[in-house]
Amino acid sequence: MKAQKAKEELSRCLKENKTITIRKLKKLLTDINFSLEPSESKEVRYLKREIRNLIKANKKLKRKIRRLEKDGNV
Structure with missing residues (x-):
């Protein structure tokens, strides 16, 4: 009240x-x-975390592609 x-x-x-x-x-x-x-809402924190995770996954894929190109498999 x-x-x-x-x-x-x-x-x-x-x-x-x-x-x-x-x-x-x-x-x-x-x-x-x-x-x-x-203050940040839960949604904003969640989206920031998702963006960080996607950036990490993208970096891993780029490294994997470079490694495959180096080995001549692509």
Whole structure:
């Protein structure tokens, strides 16, 4: 219920163009569970990990191709 009241208060202040102190704004955002710190979503972390894995696989394939070309099998 605390988050709902904080949302209502923030919404009211924004609609009425009220001035909010930084302390009160931080409290409202904290109550809403809104972080001001940069954070990455799980999806972004997952995609970054997948990209790293694909880059590694690509490097392995390139090494294998070079090795086969060197041996004259290609």
